[in-house]
Amino acid sequence: MGFLSDIITGPYAGIIAIAIGMLIAIFAGFSISRKANISTAAIMALSFIAGIYFYIKNYLAEGAVSEVLVSMGSPETILSVVILFAGLNILLFKSLEEISQKGFVRKLMLLAFSIICLLLLIISNNIIMFTVSIIVTALSIFNLLASSVKESTPAREYAGKLGMRLAVPAALILFGFSLLAGTGRLGDISSYAGTKDTGDSLFIISVLVFGAAAYFYFFLYPFQGTLLKLSRRADNGSAVILWFLYIPSGIVLLMKLDAFFSNYYGRESIYGFLALAVLAFLNLFGAGLGSIRAVNLKRILTMFIIFQLGTILLVRAAGFTGRVSAYPSGIFDLSEIIITLMVFLPLSVYSVIMDKNGSGGNIAEARGLLRIYPFAGICFLIISLWWFAANIYLFFFKGPLPGALLFQQGIEAAILYIGFTAALILIAVNIARISIILFGKPIGGKLVKTAGIPIVLYIYISIFALIAVALTVLTIIGKTGTHQGSIELWDNTFYIFGNGN
Amino acid sequence: MSIEMVFYMSMTLFFISLLGLLTTSHFIPVFISLQLMTAAAVINFLNFSLRILPHEPSVKMLLILGLLTFYLLEFSIVFHIYPYREKREKEQFYSGFRLISFDKSNWWGEDTI
Numbered sequence: 347m348g349f350l351s352d353i354i355t356g357p358y359a360g361i362i363a364i365a366i367g368m369l370i371a372i373f374a375g376f377s378i379s380r381k382a383n384i385s386t387a388a389i390m391a392l393s394f395i396a397g398i399y400f401y402i403k404n405y406l407a408e409g410a411v412s413e414v415l416v417s418m419g420s421p422e423t424i425l426s427v428v429i430l431f432a433g434l435n436i437l438l439f440k441s442l443e444e445i446s447q448k449g450f451v452r453k454l455m456l457l458a459f460s461i462i463c464l465l466l467l468i469i470s471n472n473i474i475m476f477t478v479s480i481i482v483t484a485l486s487i488f489n490l491l492a493s494s495v496k497e498s499t500p501a502r503e504y505a506g507k508l509g510m511r512l513a514v515p516a517a518l519i520l521f522g523f524s525l526l527a528g529t530g531r532l533g534d535i536s537s538y539a540g541t542k543d544t545g546d547s548l549f550i551i552s553v554l555v556f557g558a559a560a561y562f563y564f565f566l567y568p569f570q571g572t573l574l575k576l577s578r579r580a581d582n583g584s585a586v587i588l589w590f591l592y593i594p595s596g597i598v599l600l601m602k603l604d605a606f607f608s609n610y611y612g613r614e615s616i617y618g619f620l621a622l623a624v625l626a627f628l629n630l631f632g633a634g635l636g637s638i639r640a641v642n643l644k645r646i647l648t649m650f651i652i653f654q655l656g657t658i659l660l661v662r663a664a665g666f667t668g669r670v671s672a673y674p675s676g677i678f679d680l681s682e683i684i685i686t687l688m689v690f691l692p693l694s695v696y697s698v699i700m701d702k703n704g705s706g707g708n709i710a711e712a713r714g715l716l717r718i719y720p721f722a723g724i725c726f727l728i729i730s731l732w733w734f735a736a737n738i739y740l741f742f743f744k745g746p747l748p749g750a751l752l753f754q755q756g757i758e759a760a761i762l763y764i765g766f767t768a769a770l771i772l773i774a775v776n777i778a779r780i781s782i783i784l785f786g787k788p789i790g791g792k793l794v795k796t797a798g799i800p801i802v803l804y805i806y807i808s809i810f811a812l813i814a815v816a817l818t819v820l821t822i823i824g825k826t827g828t829h830q831g832s833i834e835l836w837d838n839t840f841y842i843f844g845n846g847n
Numbered sequence: 848m849s850i851e852m853v854f855y856m857s858m859t860l861f862f863i864s865l866l867g868l869l870t871t872s873h874f875i876p877v878f879i880s881l882q883l884m885t886a887a888a889v890i891n892f893l894n895f896s897l898r899i900l901p902h903e904p905s906v907k908m909l910l911i912l913g914l915l916t917f918y919l920l921e922f923s924i925v926f927h928i929y930p931y932r933e934k935r936e937k938e939q940f941y942s943g944f945r946l947i948s949f950d951k952s953n954w955w956g957e958d959t960i
Contacts, residue, residue, distance in 0.1 A: 474909045481916040485923055492927045503940050509924040510877060511946070514868060516920055517884040520913045521861060524891030527906050528854070530899050569946055571953035578958060632954065639956030 357411050357418040357469050359404055360397035360426060361462050367393025368458045374451045383450045387441045390454050394434045394461075401426045417471040417536060420842045421676060425468045425598060428683055432590045433461045435691050440494075442698065442802065443583040453493055457587075460486040464595050467602070471534045477523060480599055484512045484563075487592050491576075494584040501579035508572050511565070518559035525552040539605040553610070556603045564596045564655055566625070567632040577648040582698050585644050589690055593651055594683050600658070601679050611665035611675060619758055622663035627765050629656030634772030638779070641710045643697045646780070647690055653773060657741065658682055660762060667758040676843040677831055681740055689733040692810035695803050696726060702799070709780055714788030716781075719799055723785060725811040730777045732814035734770070739821065740828065741766055853894040860887035874928075874941040878921075885917060 353362055367390050374382040401423050404411075410419040436457060444450050463486045467479035488509040495501040526532060528548040543549040565573035577585050610618065633653035637646045661678045697707050699722065705711035716723030742763075820826040827834045831843040860883050867880030889910065896906040928940060952958030 474905060474912055477909060477913045478916050481913070481920055485916070485920040488920070488927075489923055492923075503936075506924065506927050506940055507944065509920075509927060510874065510944070513881050513917070513920055513924065514946075516917050517864075517881050517888070520917060521884055521888040521891070523909060523913070524857075524888040524895070527892060527895040527900060527909075532900065532903060532905055532909070568949075571948045571950070574953060575958060636955055641957050645957065 354400065355404055355408065357404070357413070357416050357422075359400035360430065361465050363396035363400055364393045364458050364462055364465075367396075368455055368462075371451055371455050371458070375455065377451060378448050380446050383445050386451045386454060387437060387445065390458060391434060391437055393458070394430050394437065397465075398427050398430045401430070412471070415472045415475045416469040417534075418469050420840070421601070421680065422468050424680060424842065425601070425683070426465055428680075428687065429461060429464050429468065429594060429598075432594055432687055432691075433457065435687070436586050436590055438802075438806075439586045439694070439698075440583045442800075443581065449493070453490065456486065456490040456493055457591075460490050460591060464591070464598065467595070468598055470602070471536055473523060473526075473532060473535060476535055476602060477519060480519060480602075481516045483595050484516055487587065487595065488512055490591075491580075491584060491587055494587060495580050499579065501576060501581070501584065504572060504576040504579055505584075508565075508576050511562070511569070511572055515559040515563040518555050518562065522552045522555035522559065525555065535602060535605045537605075539608050541609060544609045553606045556606055560596070560600045560603055561625070563599055564593070566652060566655060566659075567628045570632070570652060573652075574645055574648055578642055578645045580644070582644075582694065582701065585648075585697070586691075586694055589647065589651055589694065590687060593655070593686060596655075597658070597679055597683050601676060604675060604679075607662070608675070611662070613666065615666045618666035619663055622659055622666060623758075623761065623765070626656050626659035626663050627769070629653065629659060630766065630769035631772065634769050634776065637776050638772070641708050643700060643707045643709055643780075644694075646709075646776070647693055647697070650693075650773070650776075651686060651690060653769070654682060654686055656769070657737065657766070660741070660766060664759070664762055667756065667762075677828055677833070678740065680842070681736075681828060685733065685736050685740075688810065688814065689729055689736075692725065692729050692807045695807050696722070699799055699803065709783050713783050713786050716784040717787070721804065722799060722807060725807040726784070727781065728811040728814055729807070730781070732818060734774060734777065735818065737770060737773075850894060850898045853890060857887040857890040857894070860884075860890070869946055872943060872945040874944050877944050881921070885914070889914070 353359065370389050371386045374386045377383070377386075405418070405420070405423040411417070437454070440450075440453060440457070444453065460483065463479060463483040467476070467483050470476040470479045488505075492502075492505045492509065495505045523532075525548050529543050529546050529552075531543070541549075562569060573588070577588050580588070629652055633649040633656065637649040640646050640649065658679060661675050665675060699719075700707050700709070700712045700715065703712060703715060705715070716726060817826065825834075825836055829839070832839050832841045834840075864880040864883035864887065867876055867883065871877055871880070892906055892910040896903065896910075900906050928937070
């Protein structure tokens with residue numbers, strides 16, 4: 347019993363729950379029966395829910411845990427729960443599209459395996475475990491994508507190209523750690539936060555290599571081509587893997603590597619500021635301008651996600667103004683994952699709706715779609731506006747450089763604020779353009795095809811719209827909010843990064 | 848050979864691989880560049896594990912496990928390409944591999960399939 351209780355109370359409990367789900371799914375692996383597919387999807391969903399339960403229960407019962415290989419504090423618990431939630435949503439999207447298809451169970455098993463790898467990456471603290479976890483996460487997500495895209499389609503070619511590019515950050519991380527060995531110490535990841543090696547040239551080069559690896563992992567500008575082309579060509583079930591599993595895995599990687607980067611936040615460095623600000627604005631304006639003429643919703647959503655990732659760089663640029671510590675970047679990254687899921691999960695449903703109504707994801711051909719389905723239109727507007735408002739709230743009011751002291755914080759802060767405002771205006775123009783097209787009069791008075799919207803999707807978008815409204819109201823009345831390193835919920839402050847001192 | 852010389856050699860390999868990655872547009876040179884980068888990492892690991900951290904098993908473990916998983920990733924990519932039967936399909940995949948592409952469809956508006 348001791349062994350069993352150790353398993354269900356340790357940091358691996360959630361992973362074991364999913365592994366049990368996978369074990370059961372093996373028995374239906376080669377089945378072509380729809381009933382077997384449905385029951386396997388249900389088992390997988392239950393194992394994900396059990397994982398969420400175990401993570402929350404164990405954290406509440408035991409608090410932070412630190413072992414030889416892993417460490418599990420509040421950021422890791424929140425990240426694990428968020429990733430499992432993303433996994434549940436991907437499972438729903440895949441089930442909606444492919445539940446009757448051959449090989450569905452195998453794709454579910456690959457999904458579960460990818461999530462296990464990502465959960466291991468989140469809790470990893472040992473350098474060996476971290477390196478292996480990130481490479482295996484990239485490998486498993488590539489395998490999941492490669493098996494999800496349909497054969498003999500252009501998406502297949504781009505899935506291979508994405509995989510080839512994924513090998514670059516993996517090689518860079520290996521090279522970075524090889525340089526780190528030269529500093530004479532190869533300790534746990536967390537031991538590098540606040541290290542005294544920051545002046546060591548080998549340490550500085552390895553940090554630069556890690557930065558390049560993280561940047562490359564995200565496929566940010568100017569490396570965005572493959573990500574845009576794959577998401578444009580992939581079916582909805584594959585695009586959600588890119589958006590809600592691959593991108594969050596990159597944010598997790600960045601948060602882990604922050605142990606190295608954080609040594610330089612809070613220092614005033616004009617070179618660091620300029621380098622990061624240029625990259626941030628390249629992504630913000632590149633995505634904002636690039637999506638103005640795009641008509642495919644999947645391509646537009648990918649550009650919007652790149653915009654969201656640009657804000658992560660912007661916070662890091664603010665770090666080099668000498669006024670930001672490591673904590674705000676952590677809470678900001680966590681908020682970014684949650685915003686990405688909160689906004690783009692329901693927005694990706696509109697791509698499914700467009701496919702079902704015969705426009706193939708092309709907004710120009712779906713002109714008037716939301717006029718025909720007004721409830722879906724209202725939800726679309728609420729979620730889009732919430733995204734806009736969340737960005738303003740996080741960056742201007744609770745972000746790295748609180749807005750009350752807007753122009754008193756030097757020229758660097760003014761550059762960041764003005765640039766971000768201009769980029770936000772571009773995004774607002776984009777949202778307005780999409781809304782005008784989708785709410786406009788259909789060409790010739792009717793759509794190509796009106797197939798209706800499945801009730802599941804109505805419920806899905808309604809839940810997200812309700813959460814968005816509730817969060818907005820609670821924030822306005824002061825019951826929820828984020829601070830530098832902590833979140834506030836019903837007058838309780840939860841310190842996620844640091845102890846509040 | 849001194850520790851510095853070996854380190855300079857590995858850094859040279861790394862920069863050559865980086866140059867290869869950023870300038871080539873074909874699958875094979877990308878693959879070779881990745882191998883060069885991995886070789887640079889292996890040289891560094893061995894160099895530092897012999898002279899700076901001689902009693903640290905974690906360096907060797909990191910080298911072995913890191914390389915194993917990295918090659919697993921590369922093999923899975925090769926297996927993904929292998930079922931491309933037609934020569935035209937293979938050529939289409941091999942070419943157009945530029946990491947930074949200034950093709951209009953990557954930056955502005957819509958791209959055509």
